[in-house]
């Protein structure tokens with residue numbers, strides 16, 4: 001039985017292709033793009049995006065955990081996969097057997113990999129170096145211990161050496177990124193001096209891919225830009241200040257719902273939980289049948305807007321678990337089941353993930369990754 005969804009996402013495959021082309025055009029020769037598809041492909045859908053990217057010349061698709069890697073594989077994705085986050089010791093055998101590339105930064109993990117891998121099916125490892133994020137990573141002092149394991153164990157294959165920038169998106173001052181690059185360079189020299197010919201050095205994410213050719217090395221792990229979103233205003237500004245071209249990225253995702261009720265509300269009546277909005281005049285209210293359960297942030301209460309028939313409709317009252325209300329008084333010819341655009345275009349109007357982020361006091365990354373995984377994703381322009 002086909003039923004009508006209360007809310008759905010449209011995933012524009014043509015925009016995705018355009019972004020890939022634009023990002024690739026920014027990368028230095030010899031640097032390959034690794035699409036980051038963790039966190040439900042930044043909310044766009046693991047398999048919807050995975051299928052569009054599979055076997056398109058990407059050395060890896062990057063995910064956070066083993067579950068995501070298995071989900072992609074079981075969903076028919078054949079591309080090599082790089083797991084960037086922690087893999088519990090008990091699961092390392094399965095990760096090796098599946099042939100995934102693994103980012104490693106614990107000696108315990110490495111020793112376990114020696115035990116569960118074989119010379120015939122070695123563990124495909126990418127060392128993660130600590131250059132200043134203090135998140136995952138091996139310090140300069142401890143790097144020799146890790147390299148020794150690789151020298152002594154045919155069960156381990158050193159496929160990559162990586163790191164991650166801490167302060168590249170949030171600022172136009174890139175001195176901290178430069179410091180991280182210096183540390184990365186020193187540790188890279190250490191790896192080379194220990195006799196390793198590593199095929200993949202990688203440190204760049206979206207911002208570095210767009211701004212700094214010197215960070216490109218062999219791979220660029222690109223997440224947010226792939227989906228047509230800028231990592232931050234500062235990244236966009238730095239890009240423009242470098243004299244580069246505007247408008248290279250196109251948002252891939254549109255998020256929609258519909259009007260589930262239209263009602264007349266009298267002046268002086270309160271709207272929603274907590275009676276946080278009071279009608280200052282007689283008004284027409286539209287009820288949208290999704291809420292914070294679906295990833296529509298409660299901080300948008302009384303702050304955000306949606307689009308109906310090409311016009312902005314302000315949110316009135318609090319976002320509920322499965323519903324919220326908007327003012328449709330000034331929307332001409334408004335009808336039950338009119339489309340409500342939460343992110344995207346309608347007529348001449350547009351609401352971006354960045355707008356929601358500003359209203360909800362967060363970043364575009366959080367807005368898109370938290371869109372409910374249960375909502376249907378429809379691929380357009382395949």
Ligand SMILES: Cc1ncc(COP(=O)(O)O)c(C=O)c1O
Pocket residue numbers: 036084164204205206207221222223224225231
């Ligand atoms: C290790 C790592 N590499 C790459 C990325 C992609 O970053 P971005 O979405 O800014 O391109 C992330 C995202 O959080 C990450 O954690």
